[in-house]
Amino acid sequence: MEILTAEQAGLTGAIPKEIGNLRNLGVLEMDLNSLRGHGLPNLEQLCLGSNTLTGVIPDSISNASKLTKLDLISNRFSGPIPNSLGSLKLLEILNLGRNNLTCASSSSESELRFITSLTNCRFLRVLWVVDNPLNGTISVSIGNFSTSLQNFAASNCTIKGDIPAEIGIGSLKVAIVIDLSSNQFSGDIPSTVGGLQNVIKLFLDDNRLQGSIPESFSGLISLEFLDLSQNNLSGVIPKSLEALQRLTYFNVSFNRLRGEIPNGGPFMNFTKGSFMSNEAFCGAPWLQFPPCDSNSHHRSKNRRVLLIVFASLGIASLVLALTIVLLLIRGRRRNHTPAQNDLLPKIVHERISYHELRRATDGFSESNLIGTGSSGSVYKGILADGTSFAIKVFNMQMEGAFKSFDNECDVLRNLRPRNLTKVISSCSNLDFKALVLDYMPNGSLEKWLYSHNYYLDITQRLDIMIDVACALEYLHHGYSTPVVHCDLKPSNVLLDVDMVGHLTDFGIAKLFSAAESLVQTTTLGTVGYIPPGDAFG
Numbered sequence: 001m002e003i004l005t006a007e008q009a010g011l012t013g014a015i016p017k018e019i020g021n022l023r024n025l026g027v028l029e030m031d032l033n034s035l036r037g038h039g040l041p042n043l044e045q046l047c048l049g050s051n052t053l054t055g056v057i058p059d060s061i062s063n064a065s066k067l068t069k070l071d072l073i074s075n076r077f078s079g080p081i082p083n084s085l086g087s088l089k090l091l092e093i094l095n096l097g098r099n100n101l102t103c104a105s106s107s108s109e110s111e112l113r114f115i116t117s118l119t120n121c122r123f124l125r126v127l128w129v130v131d132n133p134l135n136g137t138i139s140v141s142i143g144n145f146s147t148s149l150q151n152f153a154a155s156n157c158t159i160k161g162d163i164p165a166e167i168g169i170g171s172l173k174v175a176i177v178i179d180l181s182s183n184q185f186s187g188d189i190p191s192t193v194g195g196l197q198n199v200i201k202l203f204l205d206d207n208r209l210q211g212s213i214p215e216s217f218s219g220l221i222s223l224e225f226l227d228l229s230q231n232n233l234s235g236v237i238p239k240s241l242e243a244l245q246r247l248t249y250f251n252v253s254f255n256r257l258r259g260e261i262p263n264g265g266p267f268m269n270f271t272k273g274s275f276m277s278n279e280a281f282c283g284a285p286w287l288q289f290p291p292c293d294s295n296s297h298h299r300s301k302n303r304r305v306l307l308i309v310f311a312s313l314g315i316a317s318l319v320l321a322l323t324i325v326l327l328l329i330r331g332r333r334r335n336h337t338p339a340q341n342d343l344l345p346k347i348v349h350e351r352i353s354y355h356e357l358r359r360a361t362d363g364f365s366e367s368n369l370i371g372t373g374s375s376g377s378v379y380k381g382i383l384a385d386g387t388s389f390a391i392k393v394f395n396m397q398m399e400g401a402f403k404s405f406d407n408e409c410d411v412l413r414n415l416r417p418r419n420l421t422k423v424i425s426s427c428s429n430l431d432f433k434a435l436v437l438d439y440m441p442n443g444s445l446e447k448w449l450y451s452h453n454y455y456l457d458i459t460q461r462l463d464i465m466i467d468v469a470c471a472l473e474y475l476h477h478g479y480s481t482p483v484v485h486c487d488l489k490p491s492n493v494l495l496d497v498d499m500v501g502h503l504t505d506f507g508i509a510k511l512f513s514a515a516e517s518l519v520q521t522t523t524l525g526t527v528g529y530i531p532p533g534d535a536f537g
Helices: 017-021 059-063 083-087 113-118 140-144 191-195 215-219 239-243 265-269 296-334 354-360 401-412 445-450 458-477
Strands: 003-005 012-014 027-029 034-036 045-047 054-056 069-071 076-080 093-095 100-102 126-128 151-153 177-179 184-188 201-203 208-210 225-227 249-251 256-260 280-282 369-372 376-382 388-394 423-428 433-438 493-495 501-503
Touching: 059 083, 083 113, 113 140, 191 215, 215 239, 239 265, 354 376, 354 388, 354 423, 388 401, 401 433, 445 493, 458 493, 458 501
Parallel strands: 003 027, 012 034, 027 045, 045 069, 054 076, 069 093, 076 100, 093 126, 126 151, 151 177, 177 201, 184 208, 201 225, 225 249, 256 280
Antiparallel strands: 369 376, 376 388, 388 433, 423 433, 493 501
């Protein structure tokens, strides 16, 4: 007998030792049974996957000098991987995944010695040891593997220490798949990894790797899948990675990266999920990241110095700067005719039909929903002329919706936009009321201040602060009838394509007549954005 196959036969118990007397047996396949016991020697292929085999892997397997395939995946083998496997000179496939195999030494700093022994298997093509508590370090001998090795997978094995530099300069550089994910690797990614010119899939995610992404990664000319997520990588994504034309999957989420996202080559096809939860990315407008400073490369050092200086000055410096700006604005206003703004023509807002708004928002679909608030929802819409607008639809079921709509119309129809959100049109009938506003592609200031995916440098923050100050100065003093916004908060400051701040949401604003006093005794606004003593007393 040369071949014995009993896959999925419902077998239980131990493998009969008498099978060892079948001297001509070349292939033994008993996958997907419930067998227990030890393996057998003197075979060319031994496939015992998905059983309940226990104990250690016997050294006697090394007596099978013709063995080319050893598959013991998904059993309960324990103890170290025997070094004697290195004497199987013809071995091509070794699959020991999903067992309870450990390091030969109890010390967590011990090298995985079986790697050194397997370098003697010069025909080894596949080495799988995934999902085993090996708990050791990888030896530099990994660079001496067979030049035939194409698939090396050791994920979820509690492997520690640095990734050896030899991984990219030895024989392993011909590998096609390398999976070292879900371990405890630390230190920098060695630049020699860039020598893996044949690798198609490289998984280093879910480790403790630090430092930057090596520029040498641009040498991975065959790479299609690269996962570096869930590490502690810092710095920028090398722009040279744009040359990886075959790259279809790229993930660097959950790191500490920053800077400009490359915008050429394969990067045009990646989604925002590939870059989420990092420190401060910019560029890539199709991913809704903030624009980068065109001179960032020349001014990055100066920016860091400025950031340190402004941080040390603190809030006092910002208050001083704001005071100076307000004084300058007020000084310019005194040099002009006091009623100049009253002489400007009022903005004429043409009405737009409900059906036009419905068509512009695809029936007010959720895919076009920008945000929701206390008075209604805001949708992005494209009108008949192809221009994008924000459409604020008031929730008529909410108490005060009619008053909020009328109040916002009363305020905005008398104001000339100066760092205020411009009203393009409106729609009003008995059961539907909406305002068509300028679309602000960069969203609210709240998103930029409190989200990990967005970043404002000190210059941008100061510019936006000045924009809001200009808006308030105009509302309070720039028009003959003063206006008090009453609901100033980051979510009511919108940023246009140039990151210029615009004040919005005048639903509870107060328009004072000439006879009214500017002293307000009843507190307006939202609890949480005003002092607690005012909110509750």
